[in-house]
Every structure is written in C-alpha cells, then in structure tokens.
Amino acid sequence: MKVVKFGGSSLASGKQLQKVFDIVTADPARKAVVVSAPGKRHSTDTKVTDLLISCGEQYLRLGEAHDLQEAVIERYASIADELGLGHDIIDTIRRDVDALLQADSAHPERYLDAIKASGEDNNAKLIAAYFQHQGVEAHYVNPKEAGLFVSDEPGQAQVLPESYDHLYKLRERSGIIVFPGFFGFSLAGDIVTFSRSGSDITGSILANGLKADVYENFTDVDAVYAVNPTIVHEPKEITELTYREMRELSYAGFSVFHDEALIPAFRAGIPVQIKNTNNPSAKGTKIVNQRDHTNGPVVGIASDKGFCSIYISKYLMNREVGFGRKVLQTLEEYGLTYEHVPSGIDDMTIILRQDQLEEQHIEQELLDRLKLVLEADEVVLERNLSLIMVVGEAMRHNVGTTARAAQALSKAKVNIEMINQGSSEVSMMFGVKAAQEKEAVQALYEEFFSMSTVPVSI
Amino acid sequence: MKVVKFGGSSLASGKQLQKVFDIVTADPARKAVVVSAPGKRHSTDTKVTDLLISCGEQYLRLGEAHDLQEAVIERYASIADELGLGHDIIDTIRRDVDALLQADSAHPERYLDAIKASGEDNNAKLIAAYFQHQGVEAHYVNPKEAGLFVSDEPGQAQVLPESYDHLYKLRERSGIIVFPGFFGFSLAGDIVTFSRSGSDITGSILANGLKADVYENFTDVDAVYAVNPTIVHEPKEITELTYREMRELSYAGFSVFHDEALIPAFRAGIPVQIKNTNNPSAKGTKIVNQRDHTNGPVVGIASDKGFCSIYISKYLMNREVGFGRKVLQTLEEYGLTYEHVPSGIDDMTIILRQDQLEEQHIEQELLDRLKLVLEADEVVLERNLSLIMVVGEAMRHNVGTTARAAQALSKAKVNIEMINQGSSEVSMMFGVKAAQEKEAVQALYEEFFSMSTVPVSI
Incomplete structure (x- = not known):
C-alpha cells in the first residue's frame, strides 16, 4: 500500500x-x-x-x-x-x-x-x-x-x-x-x-x-541533488539517503522536502520516495531508515548564509559550574534560539541566525547583558558567517573524512572559522566567512564527488 | 622588580x-x-x-x-x-x-x-x-x-x-x-x-x-615541553607561550604550573618566567600576554584520559527552544560539570570527566533522567575517551592547520570521535578512543614539530 x-x-x-x-x-x-x-x-x-x-x-x-x-x-x-x-x-x-x-x-x-x-x-x-x-x-x-x-x-x-x-x-x-x-x-x-x-x-x-x-x-525535480545546483553546475543526484541525512541537509539550505514532514514517516519507519511528476521514470530519491554505504562517506553538502557568532572568553570559565547554562538562559530571556555552542577551555562561541538580532535591534544590549551576567573578559560579535554541512552516515566508519574535508578547504585557501563534529558523526559542520562560502562548497564537492570512486548516482 | x-x-x-x-x-x-x-x-x-x-x-x-x-x-x-x-x-x-x-x-x-x-x-x-x-x-x-x-x-x-x-x-x-x-x-x-x-x-x-x-x-624542570615526555622521547622545549596557550595546555595534562595561579599575573599583564633551580642558565619558558609567531602554528600538544560522552538525539531538537538549557540544568542537578557540548542539528554530545559518574554510581539514573526530561529518541553513553588539545595562538592565521592535524591522525589510522574548534582558534580539540591516545599524540607531534620549518626551541 x-x-x-x-x-x-x-x-x-x-x-x-x-x-x-x-x-x-x-x-x-x-x-x-x-x-x-x-x-x-x-x-x-x-x-x-x-x-x-x-x-x-x-x-x-x-x-x-x-x-x-x-x-x-x-x-x-x-x-x-x-x-x-x-x-x-x-x-x-x-x-x-x-x-x-x-x-x-x-x-x-x-x-x-x-x-x-x-x-x-x-x-x-x-x-x-x-x-x-x-x-x-x-x-x-x-x-x-x-x-x-x-x-x-x-x-x-x-x-x-x-x-x-x-x-x-x-x-x-x-x-x-x-x-x-x-x-x-x-x-x-x-x-x-x-x-x-x-x-x-x-x-x-x-x-x-x-x-x-x-x-x-x-x-x-528528478531528485535531491548532492549540492546546491546554483553553486555547482549539474551536480550528482542522490538516489538514497537516510532520514537523518535528509534532516541535516535540509537544515542548511536544502528545501526539496519539508523537514518537519519527515517525522510521522520516520516514527513509523516508512520510506519516503521523492519523484518527479513530469518525469516519473526517473529514479528519484529515497529517504530510508538505513542504507548501504557503497557510495563513499559523504552523501551531500549543504550550506546557508546569515549566521553570526558571539565569542565569550573568561579565564577559568571551565571551573565555573553553571556557566554554560547561564549563557543559554540569557539567550532564552531574549527569545533567541542558537544553533551551536563550540567551546574551548576558557571560551565559548554561540552560533545563531543573524536576523534574530537585527530584527529586534538588540545586538549591543545582548552583548552588554552577557558581559554583565557572566562577568566575562571578552564578548565579541562576528557577523556574516556561513555554515556548511558535510553529511553522510558512513562518515563514522571512515577514518580520514575530516582530513579530506579540511585539506580541500585548505587548498582552496578557505579559512575554517569553526568546526563542530559531535560523536554522532552523521555530519561535520564548518563555519566560514560568507564571502568564502561558494569556494568552500565547490572545493568540498570536488573532493567528495568528482572522483570516480565515489559516485552518488549511476 | x-x-x-x-x-x-x-x-x-x-x-x-x-x-x-x-x-x-x-x-x-x-x-x-x-x-x-x-x-x-x-x-x-x-x-x-x-x-x-x-x-x-x-x-x-x-x-x-x-x-x-x-x-x-x-x-x-x-x-x-x-x-x-x-x-x-x-x-x-x-x-x-x-x-x-x-x-x-x-x-x-x-x-x-x-x-x-x-x-x-x-x-x-x-x-x-x-x-x-x-x-x-x-x-x-x-x-x-x-x-x-x-x-x-x-x-x-x-x-x-x-x-x-x-x-x-x-x-x-x-x-x-x-x-x-x-x-x-x-x-x-x-x-x-x-x-x-x-x-x-x-x-x-x-x-x-x-x-x-x-x-x-x-x-x-628546564622548561615546559611541547608534549608529554612519557609519550614522545625528548620533545622540544617551549621558550615562550601565552597565558591562554598555557591554560589550554594545562587543562589536559600539563602540570608544570598551577593554572589557577596564572590569574593574578594575567590580570596585571605580568610575564611568568618558568626556570630550573638546578640549571638556572637554561632559557626556561616564558608565559606572556602576546608573542611573536615565528615558530609555526602549534606551540604544544596535551592530552588527557578519563572522559566519556553522552550522546543525545531527538528529531527536530534544533527547533526546541530551551533544549540545551534543559540538558545543562539536568547536569547541574546532579552536580556534574561538563567539558564540551558539540552538537549536530538533532543531536548533542556532552563530554565530561568519567570519574564524576563512577564515584556517584549515577550513570544509569542520569541517562534515564535525561531521556525522560528531554523526551529524547536516544541517549547513549560512551566511555574511555581521551581529549587531545592542539594549542597555538597562531593557528587562527593559518589556513590548513586543521587539515594537517586531521591528515596526521588519518595517516596514523586514528578515528576522530569528535572535533571541537571554537572561533577563538587558540586550540583545536580532538576526541579519540583512549586506546588510540598515544598514537594520536605521536602523529600530531610528528606533523607539527619534527619538520625543520617549525622549530619550537633552538
């Protein structure tokens, strides 16, 4: 049925x-x-x-x-x-x-x-x-x-x-x-x-x-593409990907499928087949619970502009119980949602969508408030970042995927402002300056999709 | 004076x-x-x-x-x-x-x-x-x-x-x-x-x-070493490093200098000179506010065992205002301090010191509590991780440091469980399985210190 x-x-x-x-x-x-x-x-x-x-x-x-x-x-x-x-x-x-x-x-x-x-x-x-x-x-x-x-x-x-x-x-x-x-x-x-x-x-x-x-x-459309076709000419099509991969891709710019819509199918383990009404014989893209990983570690690359980062440093931050919670609570007070919070020992960075600050005109107020509440040494806002998601369930079994990605960005002279890779390893996120987003995505696509050993669609 | x-x-x-x-x-x-x-x-x-x-x-x-x-x-x-x-x-x-x-x-x-x-x-x-x-x-x-x-x-x-x-x-x-x-x-x-x-x-x-x-x-000791001498034989000495570099290194295993002790000197901008009573003519290590970066991007590599990760996934986590705060609040209720919280779109990983859980025998209770409070899809504990800090203020100006580090780990067949690099870029943190810590540190040392172009001490 x-x-x-x-x-x-x-x-x-x-x-x-x-x-x-x-x-x-x-x-x-x-x-x-x-x-x-x-x-x-x-x-x-x-x-x-x-x-x-x-x-x-x-x-x-x-x-x-x-x-x-x-x-x-x-x-x-x-x-x-x-x-x-x-x-x-x-x-x-x-x-x-x-x-x-x-x-x-x-x-x-x-x-x-x-x-x-x-x-x-x-x-x-x-x-x-x-x-x-x-x-x-x-x-x-x-x-x-x-x-x-x-x-x-x-x-x-x-x-x-x-x-x-x-x-x-x-x-x-x-x-x-x-x-x-x-x-x-x-x-x-x-x-x-x-x-x-x-x-x-x-x-x-x-x-x-x-x-x-x-x-x-x-x-x-015939299928979900491995990368945004306005950045890479005629990119490969994805024939199969998992719910999690789809969700990570749709987070940063992929809009073929309404990602909230995946939930009921996901909960029941029902595969979602995306097809083209105008070309129903095309294979399309299937979203499944699990898939074979025969096509290389990366299934798709997505990117999105419009992020900013708030860098907070405080000497011995790491020893303070409740520091991170105070940061997140302050954001909640302003009704702000954040995307990621990578951290060093004595610093922490909040990545969030820039428009939230601009709409409310609260940039300076927020920075002052954070500095006060946290007694921070430094609170610095950096605008115009892009996030790039390199997505693929097979990355977790692949020693060296990170190295390949970082190498590709390095060769393209793209500076990595931030890396965030959780233990799930379904995705790797790079933060780069918005002005370098296009070069970055192209370099990553080149690395993971242009070699004959990693075809995504036949 | x-x-x-x-x-x-x-x-x-x-x-x-x-x-x-x-x-x-x-x-x-x-x-x-x-x-x-x-x-x-x-x-x-x-x-x-x-x-x-x-x-x-x-x-x-x-x-x-x-x-x-x-x-x-x-x-x-x-x-x-x-x-x-x-x-x-x-x-x-x-x-x-x-x-x-x-x-x-x-x-x-x-x-x-x-x-x-x-x-x-x-x-x-x-x-x-x-x-x-x-x-x-x-x-x-x-x-x-x-x-x-x-x-x-x-x-x-x-x-x-x-x-x-x-x-x-x-x-x-x-x-x-x-x-x-x-x-x-x-x-x-x-x-x-x-x-x-x-x-x-x-x-x-x-x-x-x-x-x-x-x-x-x-x-x-004559100086702070660039890496733990029980892991690498006769490592290079560090002649100069910044407060922040010292602090990041001392966080993961470097114990030459009591890191809390840096604060009063740091606040007053007074350099700290570490010297050897038994060999006072040795150059020693100087901790300063700012230094020239003539010696390559990395100043030292530190590592420490005894970490574990709690992986939490929940579909559409990213849309939930207050999710991260709830996680941190639950940890606070148990009096637990965490080290890092790298995150994907729908998952989040808490890195913390393992002994905190073992001493209190609260592992299962904590996992159950997190699952309940967060209505999470999955909460999984992974033990016996090591964190490796690659530290150097000059990393921020160096396109490609991440690539070199990841490449070195990949060549040594070390799987990267986690990467965390904030926008400060004073340090890069890798999470690896404790069993691979030694190989990982050796590979990174080899990459950043063994070539004649990046001497740390003359």
Whole structure:
C-alpha cells in the first residue's frame, strides 16, 4: 500500500492532472492520494493559496472580494474545462468559497485558516470528480470525517496521536482515497492548518496512519541533488539517503522536502520516495531508515548564509559550574534560539541566525547583558558567517573524512572559522566567512564527488 | 622588580637553599622571594606538608603526635645544620608547631589549615635567617602583617581585591622580602589556605600587588615541553607561550604550573618566567600576554584520559527552544560539570570527566533522567575517551592547520570521535578512543614539530 502526495506544481493544470491520473492508476498499490492546492503554471503565475489569502484578507477589510474570489474559482474552472468535467463540481466549489467568506470572522486567524485550507480541500474534491469521470473509483475524504485531529494552533497545528488509529480505518474503504493536504480539525471541530507547505505533513501522517509500505512524494525535480545546483553546475543526484541525512541537509539550505514532514514517516519507519511528476521514470530519491554505504562517506553538502557568532572568553570559565547554562538562559530571556555552542577551555562561541538580532535591534544590549551576567573578559560579535554541512552516515566508519574535508578547504585557501563534529558523526559542520562560502562548497564537492570512486548516482 | 617563587624540591635541603641564595642574590631586581614548604629530597622522601597533615590528623585523633612532630622539626633542623645556622631558628619553629598542635580544635578544618600552612611559614622564617646569616638583608614577612586577605574557604581561599593595595606597600621595605606561600588570612584573622600547590598562587598575587616586571617561578624542570615526555622521547622545549596557550595546555595534562595561579599575573599583564633551580642558565619558558609567531602554528600538544560522552538525539531538537538549557540544568542537578557540548542539528554530545559518574554510581539514573526530561529518541553513553588539545595562538592565521592535524591522525589510522574548534582558534580539540591516545599524540607531534620549518626551541 502506497500513500502518494502531489505538490502544487503537479496539480496546476488539467494537463498536469492527466499525468497525476496516469501515475496513480499505473500502480494499484497507490491507494491514497494527498493533494496540495493548484500551484503555479508558469513562473509569473499566482498560487491558489496566495489568491485565497488575499481574498480572505480583503473580505475582512472591505466586506467584499469579488475579483479575487472569481480568480480562485476561475483556476478550478479552467482545470475542469481542460479535463471535460461538468459544471457540478465548480458549483460545489463556488458555494463552498462563498460560505467560507461569509462565515463568522470574530476570530480572524481562524477565519483565514479555513479559507486557506479550502485550496487543498476543493482541489481534492475536483480531483476525485476527475478520477470518477475517468471511470476509476475514487472518493474525496474529508479530514474531519477521517478523524485527522490536530492541536488548536492556527498555522502550526500538530497532529494528535489518536488520529493515527482513526486514519487506519480508511484502509477498509474501497477505491482510491483523495485526501486534502495542509490541515486537520481541532477537537472543537475547527479547521486548523499546518505550517506552510504542510501538505507534505498530511501525506506523512496518512502514510503512518495507514501503515503504508512507502510514502511517495511527487514534486517537480528528478531528485535531491548532492549540492546546491546554483553553486555547482549539474551536480550528482542522490538516489538514497537516510532520514537523518535528509534532516541535516535540509537544515542548511536544502528545501526539496519539508523537514518537519519527515517525522510521522520516520516514527513509523516508512520510506519516503521523492519523484518527479513530469518525469516519473526517473529514479528519484529515497529517504530510508538505513542504507548501504557503497557510495563513499559523504552523501551531500549543504550550506546557508546569515549566521553570526558571539565569542565569550573568561579565564577559568571551565571551573565555573553553571556557566554554560547561564549563557543559554540569557539567550532564552531574549527569545533567541542558537544553533551551536563550540567551546574551548576558557571560551565559548554561540552560533545563531543573524536576523534574530537585527530584527529586534538588540545586538549591543545582548552583548552588554552577557558581559554583565557572566562577568566575562571578552564578548565579541562576528557577523556574516556561513555554515556548511558535510553529511553522510558512513562518515563514522571512515577514518580520514575530516582530513579530506579540511585539506580541500585548505587548498582552496578557505579559512575554517569553526568546526563542530559531535560523536554522532552523521555530519561535520564548518563555519566560514560568507564571502568564502561558494569556494568552500565547490572545493568540498570536488573532493567528495568528482572522483570516480565515489559516485552518488549511476 | 622581580618576584621569585621557589617550589618544594628547590627548598628540600641545605644544598638546594644554597642554589636559591645564589639565584636570588645574582640579580638585585629579585626583591621578593615566595617559598613553598620543604619538598622531597629523593623520590621516596615525604614532603613536609604531608608530614604536617598526618601530624595534625593524628593529634586530633589521639591528643599526641610526638614522632611525626619530631619528623617535621628534623627536616628543618637538618637544613639548618647543613647551612651552619644556630639553634634559635629551630627553637622558634618547634615552639610554633607545638602551639599550633595545642590550639583550639573546635573547627578541625580550620585547625588543620593552620598546621598545613606552617610548612611554608616556618620555611620562610628559616630562609630569611639563612640569608641574614650570609650577610644579606632579608626579612620574613607574615601575610597577615602584609595584608594578604582571602575568602574564608579553607583549602580553596580566593584572594580579596583589597590585598593588592596592601601588598604594594611592601615595595617600601628595605632588603629582600621572604614571604611564605600557600595561605592568607580571613578578615576575621584566621589562616586559610589556597588549593594544593597554592604557593604558585601567592607568588602570582605578590607579583600583581608589587607590580613586578616579571614573576619568576623556579621549579625542577628546564622548561615546559611541547608534549608529554612519557609519550614522545625528548620533545622540544617551549621558550615562550601565552597565558591562554598555557591554560589550554594545562587543562589536559600539563602540570608544570598551577593554572589557577596564572590569574593574578594575567590580570596585571605580568610575564611568568618558568626556570630550573638546578640549571638556572637554561632559557626556561616564558608565559606572556602576546608573542611573536615565528615558530609555526602549534606551540604544544596535551592530552588527557578519563572522559566519556553522552550522546543525545531527538528529531527536530534544533527547533526546541530551551533544549540545551534543559540538558545543562539536568547536569547541574546532579552536580556534574561538563567539558564540551558539540552538537549536530538533532543531536548533542556532552563530554565530561568519567570519574564524576563512577564515584556517584549515577550513570544509569542520569541517562534515564535525561531521556525522560528531554523526551529524547536516544541517549547513549560512551566511555574511555581521551581529549587531545592542539594549542597555538597562531593557528587562527593559518589556513590548513586543521587539515594537517586531521591528515596526521588519518595517516596514523586514528578515528576522530569528535572535533571541537571554537572561533577563538587558540586550540583545536580532538576526541579519540583512549586506546588510540598515544598514537594520536605521536602523529600530531610528528606533523607539527619534527619538520625543520617549525622549530619550537633552538
């Protein structure tokens, strides 16, 4: 049994829906289909979800949003036309959007959440109708009816554990289940959405609940690349990687897959297969619990800008019980999250995302506060760092991976500002000046992927 | 003006005292002499401080400690005889020890502290008498009279800031000041000792108070070695290193100099010169605030066994505000101090000294507690790690030092369990299995010290 999820660009037009139909019906194991709202048809197009947000906001302000409402309906109508569907489905969608806009708006956040969620919900209805029109048994399933209950946090709902048992009962249904992504229902019966791109989360929850053999995630790229293609030309594709590797890569710049979405599949040990709707025969990338390590120690390299470091030194820091805790508590008081805290004997460095300080204009205040609370000798801020993650589960068995990485950076004249490698050894993190990020990533890619002995994809 | 401190082995016999006399009088700038208690004359000898501790403890138990008391007096008497001093000084010492043993023992800790401190105090009196006997103006100075006030923490006194101003007044005294190390007085007038080897601390405080040009510390080795001589045969000597380098080295196994003792000199920017009483013409090792980096990036390599790591992983750990703080707070609840906390995205490793867990038999309890408090996916203890510090201020300007170190370890087939390099870059820390410590240190020494381009001492 497979749960299949399609992203917005895979569902943007009638032509795309035909590909989806072909993919789903090509394998009888594809029993549950999770859908996003229609995405962009071309680069200057607007996603239905964005139209809905504008529409809801204008209605709240002016009590009408006729043009935007029509633009939404038009998107569905053009797909229905392209596929030769009757008008019934569009009438249904129009009534639904009308009702949502005219609903009680005493809680604007909740009101907007319901409008946003209709993008997926109505698309699921449309797609079920299309499958039926093609003579295939398919049913739209509403998340409330299916028992997908979530915490009451609009825009960042968390699945409630009992949902999994409810969803398991969907296995008894005949035909293909077409399920809207992105939202669930609170126990009080209100629609609550996941974080943005939350359809990936719904698919993962469904895969867990249905105890699927695999969770197929169809998007618009052939595979996850071993490195950012804007930094390295035509990089290798990754055919298989573990949850942990995916998570470490997605932390620093890889955005193919919504990393929070991995959790339900990860907890149930269900592999996630990323594939391309526009090229379904491509092998894609499989995310698994464990993999063979036949392809060299490194699976991918990711990097991200926008970090800064706060260096704190104090003579005999190491002897002070509670020093580190005081540092972290001070950060918490300012609502700051940190990424890493590498330390020497009498110094400690906090790596954090720079925008947190800039947005709040608290740089000087924070430095002064740290100096005061800790009675530190020195507190120094350094801006514009990039973090580079070199990721691969096999690194732990490989004496010398660190040496190769450091050597490659050294040859490229990149100074390593910081190294952080925990005992997990799934990843190695290098901090470099942002201005040297590109050279650094290129040098590391060259070292680990350009030799014929370490192919990542055949 | 120089403050000169002599360690116990430099003061163990009359013959040693003659060397001390020659050294002090060879340079008129040597105005203040800080002395330890007489140390060992040969490897099976007992230090006077240890005799005093046994003596005091037995007296507390049995109300008499005649033999031990005689053994103490005998040590001073044999020195006085060797130097041809009269009996007055020994009579003074005997009366002092008698009085201390018969003193009020209502507070045994305070009682023992006073007895311990007499080792240095009486030695200072003896040495002043010897200098006078040689026709040199020298005066024993009591720390109370000089105003060396400390916190009331027996065995771990901290100097009170006002002491520095009091000590400055000693500059007005004529002749050589002979000052006992190891203790000061509480504001209530009680003797309180520093931590063991605390004479180094007294010397450093005096150097700061007197605003000395240099603090000379005479011991029984020619210099600080670049690496542990039991691991590498006849290693190079370090002629100059910074306070920070010294501190990082002393953290992991270097014990030439009491590292807490560096603070007062460090705060006042006074260089510390380590020299050998038995070979005063040897260049020695100078500890300074800043140094030229003409000798390659690495100044020394230290290592220490007895560490363990606790690996904690939790999916999406990185998104949880307060996770790290909770970890450190749990350690604090158990009174545990940690050394480092390298981290990945969803994992964190705590490096700590193993004996803390073993002494308290809390290993399993701690792991269970961490798992519960953090709702962690995995909490795993790994024992028997060694930490290796590669230290050198010049590393920060040297692209490629990390690469060289990692390469050397890789060639020696040493697996790097952990790397921790903060943005200070004064040191690089490698965690390796204890069984590989020796190979690792040898390989690193070979890399950084064996080539003719990086001599440390000429």
